[in-house]
Amino acid sequence: MSRYFFYFVTLSMLINAILFVPRILMDERYDGAILSMILGPIIGGIFMYIFTSSMLKFRGQGLPEILKQSLPKTISIPLLLLLGSVSFISGALVLINYSFIVSRYLIPKTPIYIPLILFVMVASFGALQSTKTVLYSTELILVLSLPLLLFSIFKAYTNQNMNFDEVRAMIDYTWILPSWKSLSVSTYAVTGYISLAIFNRAFTGVQTIQHRWAVPCLGFCILLTAFFVPIGILGTDGVNDYIFTWVATADAVRMKYAFIERVVYIFLLIYLGISYLFAMTTWHVGSEMISGCLPGHHANTSAVNSVLPNAICCAVFGIGTVIVGNWLGEDDLFTVSSYWMMIRSPIDIVIVLSVFMLSKWRKTL
Amino acid sequence: MKHVLVWLSVLYLLTGCGFKDIDKRYLVMAIGVDKSEIKEKPYHVSLKLAIPTSQIQPGQSNTFHLISDDASTMTEAVRHLKSKVDKELDFSQTKMIVFGKKLGEERLDKVTIDWFLRRPEIQGIAFMALGYPSAEQVLNVRPKSERLPADSLIMSFDQEGTESSYIVTEFLFDFHRRLSEKGLDPYLPIIRPLKDTYLIDQVAIFDKEKIKAILNPEETRIFNELSKKIRNFDIETKTDKAQFALNVSSFGYSYDFDERNDSAPKLTMNVRIRGISEESKQSFYHSQWNRYKEEAETETAKRYLHVLRKLQSLKVDPIGFGLRYRATHYHGDKDWEKWKDIYPRLDWNIKVNIDLIGSGGVK
Numbered sequence A: 001m002s003r004y005f006f007y008f009v010t011l012s013m014l015i016n017a018i019l020f021v022p023r024i025l026m027d028e029r030y031d032g033a034i035l036s037m038i039l040g041p042i043i044g045g046i047f048m049y050i051f052t053s054s055m056l057k058f059r060g061q062g063l064p065e066i067l068k069q070s071l072p073k074t075i076s077i078p079l080l081l082l083l084g085s086v087s088f089i090s091g092a093l094v095l096i097n098y099s100f101i102v103s104r105y106l107i108p109k110t111p112i113y114i115p116l117i118l119f120v121m122v123a124s125f126g127a128l129q130s131t132k133t134v135l136y137s138t139e140l141i142l143v144l145s146l147p148l149l150l151f152s153i154f155k156a157y158t159n160q161n162m163n164f165d166e167v168r169a170m171i172d173y174t175w176i177l178p179s180w181k182s183l184s185v186s187t188y189a190v191t192g193y194i195s196l197a198i199f200n201r202a203f204t205g206v207q208t209i210q211h212r213w214a215v216p217c218l219g220f221c222i223l224l225t226a227f228f229v230p231i232g233i234l235g236t237d238g239v240n241d242y243i244f245t246w247v248a249t250a251d252a253v254r255m256k257y258a259f260i261e262r263v264v265y266i267f268l269l270i271y272l273g274i275s276y277l278f279a280m281t282t283w284h285v286g287s288e289m290i291s292g293c294l295p296g297h298h299a300n301t302s303a304v305n306s307v308l309p310n311a312i313c314c315a316v317f318g319i320g321t322v323i324v325g326n327w328l329g330e331d332d333l334f335t336v337s338s339y340w341m342m343i344r345s346p347i348d349i350v351i352v353l354s355v356f357m358l359s360k361w362r363k364t365l
Numbered sequence B: 001m002k003h004v005l006v007w008l009s010v011l012y013l014l015t016g017c018g019f020k021d022i023d024k025r026y027l028v029m030a031i032g033v034d035k036s037e038i039k040e041k042p043y044h045v046s047l048k049l050a051i052p053t054s055q056i057q058p059g060q061s062n063t064f065h066l067i068s069d070d071a072s073t074m075t076e077a078v079r080h081l082k083s084k085v086d087k088e089l090d091f092s093q094t095k096m097i098v099f100g101k102k103l104g105e106e107r108l109d110k111v112t113i114d115w116f117l118r119r120p121e122i123q124g125i126a127f128m129a130l131g132y133p134s135a136e137q138v139l140n141v142r143p144k145s146e147r148l149p150a151d152s153l154i155m156s157f158d159q160e161g162t163e164s165s166y167i168v169t170e171f172l173f174d175f176h177r178r179l180s181e182k183g184l185d186p187y188l189p190i191i192r193p194l195k196d197t198y199l200i201d202q203v204a205i206f207d208k209e210k211i212k213a214i215l216n217p218e219e220t221r222i223f224n225e226l227s228k229k230i231r232n233f234d235i236e237t238k239t240d241k242a243q244f245a246l247n248v249s250s251f252g253y254s255y256d257f258d259e260r261n262d263s264a265p266k267l268t269m270n271v272r273i274r275g276i277s278e279e280s281k282q283s284f285y286h287s288q289w290n291r292y293k294e295e296a297e298t299e300t301a302k303r304y305l306h307v308l309r310k311l312q313s314l315k316v317d318p319i320g321f322g323l324r325y326r327a328t329h330y331h332g333d334k335d336w337e338k339w340k341d342i343y344p345r346l347d348w349n350i351k352v353n354i355d356l357i358g359s360g361g362v363k
Helices: A003-027 A033-057 A063-070 A073-105 A113-127 A131-158 A164-171 A180-188 A191-199 A214-234 A245-251 A263-291 A304-327 A330-364 B002-016 B074-082 B101-106 B110-118 B135-139 B151-158 B172-180 B217-228 B289-313 B321-328 B333-345
Strands: B025-035 B043-050 B064-071 B088-090 B096-100 B127-131 B187-193 B198-206 B211-215 B234-238 B243-258 B266-280 B347-358
Touching (some): A003 A033, A003 A073, A003 A191, A003 A214, A003 A245, A003 A263, A003 A330, A033 A180, A033 A191, A033 A214, A033 A330, A063 A073, A063 A263, A063 A330, A073 A191, A073 A263, A073 A304, A073 A330, A113 A131, A113 A263, A113 A304, A131 A191, A131 A214, A131 A263, A164 B321, A180 A330, A191 A263, A245 A263, A263 A304, B025 B064, B025 B101, B025 B135, B043 B074, B064 B135, B074 B088, B074 B110, B096 B135, B101 B127, B101 B198, B101 B211, B110 B172, B127 B151, B127 B172, B135 B187, B198 B217, B211 B217, B211 B289, B217 B289, B234 B266, B234 B289, B243 B289, B243 B321, B243 B347, B266 B289, B289 B347, B321 B333
Parallel strands (some): B025 B088, B025 B096, B096 B127, B127 B187, B266 B347
Antiparallel strands (some): B025 B043, B187 B198, B198 B211, B234 B243, B243 B266
C-alpha cells in the first residue's frame, strides 16, 4: 500500500512544478529562486518525515478521527473546516489554471466557464468515490500518463534547441538568499504528503513508508527540470515574456517523426489527466475533512448520510470554483496563486506540528 | 433514466461552442509581412491560403489564394483580410513566417513579432525567414514539384527533404529568445524567389533591432556549420599544390577563452572534421596524403577566421560566444560587461584537424 503514498506526492509535485512554480520562480530567477529550489525540498522533506511518521502511529485513522479523539470540539471543528477548505482551494486553483490554458490553446472561442463546469463535474464525481478507489485511480492515470510525460521531457532536454549555456549562465545566480515567496513556492511543490491526513485510512497494514528519502530528491529533480528546461529553450531573458511558461516550452519542442509534431498537444493532454487527478484527490481529502466534522459520520460507506455531506461540499466548492474562475482575470490568477502559496506553507507547518504533538501526547497517555 | 437526464444536461452545455466545419475554414499556410509604402499603415500583410483539392498531385494540388492588405497593426490587417474571403481564417497550420527585407532593414524586433507570439494557434516551431525583395513575392511562387501550398518552403527548412548546408533554419521561438538574450544575436535565412522555385543560400545577421549584414553563400555555409553544427557540407581546397573536395561525415568543434594575457584575450577553437574525398585533380594514393590534409586544414581555418572576424567587426554574435562566456564565468552581470569589452579585441586561434578517412571510389 505504501507505494500509493508516492503517487499522490509525485502528483502534487508535477502539478505545482509545472503550473505555478515556473511563473512565480521565473520572476525571481535573478533573486534567489535557484537557492529556494534547493532549500524547498529539504524543508518540505523534513516536514514530510515528521508528518508521515506521526500519522502512521494512528493506524488506519484519518485526521478527523484523530482530532475528534484528542481535542475538544471547539478546536477540532474549525480546524477541520479550515483544512478542508485549504484542500479544496488548492484543487480549485489547479482546475481554474488548467481551464485558462484549455480555453487559450484548445478551444479559444468557448467561454471559460464551460470547460470549468465540465472539469468540476468530473472532479467532484471522482472525489465522491471511496478513499481506496481514489488511490487506485491515481495509480492508473499516472501509469498511463507518466511515460508520455517523461518522454516529452526527455525530448525537451535532448533537442538541439536546448541551450545548456543559458542554464550554466543562470547558475551564477545561485547563492542569493531567496525571498519568502519563492521559498514557500518551492516548499509547496513538496506538500503532497498532507493528503495522507485522509489517505491514512487506507494505509491500514503499513508499518512504515520505505524510501521516503526519494521524495525530496524527486522534488528537487522535478523543480530543477521545471525551472531550467524553459530557460534553456526560451532564453534567460526571453522566458520572462511567456505567461504559461511550460506550455510555451512544449510549443517550442518538436518531434519530427512522432505521431504528432507539436509536442504541446501531447503535453496538454497529459496535463488534462494529471490536473483532473490532482483535483480529484484534493477534493476527496477536502470533502472528507469537512464531513468529518459531522457527528456520527462514517467514511467510505455507501450510505446516504456518508455520501451526502461529501456531495454537498463538492457542490458548494464546485459552484464557487466556477464563479471565481469566471470572475478572475489572468493577471489575478497568478497574484492569487502566489499569495495562496505564501499562506499555505504556514498552514501546512501548523498541521504537521499539531499532528506531531498529538502523536507524542498519545504515547504518554 | 437518471443517467439519461444527467447526460442530456451535459449535452446541453456543449451547444455554445464556436465550432466551424473544415469546409468553412481557410487554412493559412504562410504569412508574409512587408513594409508598406503608406506611412500610417506600415504593415503590408500577405496570407497564403490553401485551396483544398480532392487529389494530391505534385504541381497540381498546390493551388493557393494570396491575399494582402495594408494596416497599422497585424491584428487590423488580419481583421480586414477576413473581409476579403468567404471562410474563417485558420492559423493552426501556419508553419512559415516571412518578413520583407525592407522591414528587416528598418526594424524587426519584439514589437514586430509580438502578434505571432501572442496568438496561441501560431506555433512556436514555425519557421521564420526574410523574403528578398519582398515577402509577398516569395509567397507568390508556385513551385512545380510542390504537393501542398508552401510545402516546398517547409521541406527546405525542415532539413527533411533537401539537406543543404546553405539553408539556415530559424524558428519563431528561437528568434524571440535571441532578441533578448545577452550574447546571442538573431539571424534569419533569406529566401529569393526564382521563376518556379526558391533560392535559399544567404543569411541576414541582426543586432537586437535590424539587419547588420547579409552574409554571402560561402559565409552562410560557414555560419551554418558553426552555429548549428551541421554535418552535410563539403570542404574545397584550391591551392597551387592541391585541388580537391572533401565530403564531411562528422564535424564538431570546441573552444575556450584564454585570458591569461589581459590585454590580448584569445579564443582557442579546435575543429575536428572527418571526411572522404569527393573530387580531386590528383591521385591520392602513393603521394603525400598528409600534405594534402595540411593544405585543407589551413584553407578551412582561414575560412572560419574570415567569417568570425567579419561577425566581430560588425559587433554581432549570432553563434553565442558571449553566452558561452557568461556560462563559463561566474560573476553574474559583471561577466557580460567584461565580455562587451573583450569581444571587439578578441584574437582568434583556430586549429582545424581534418581526418581524411578515404579517397572515395578511386585512387
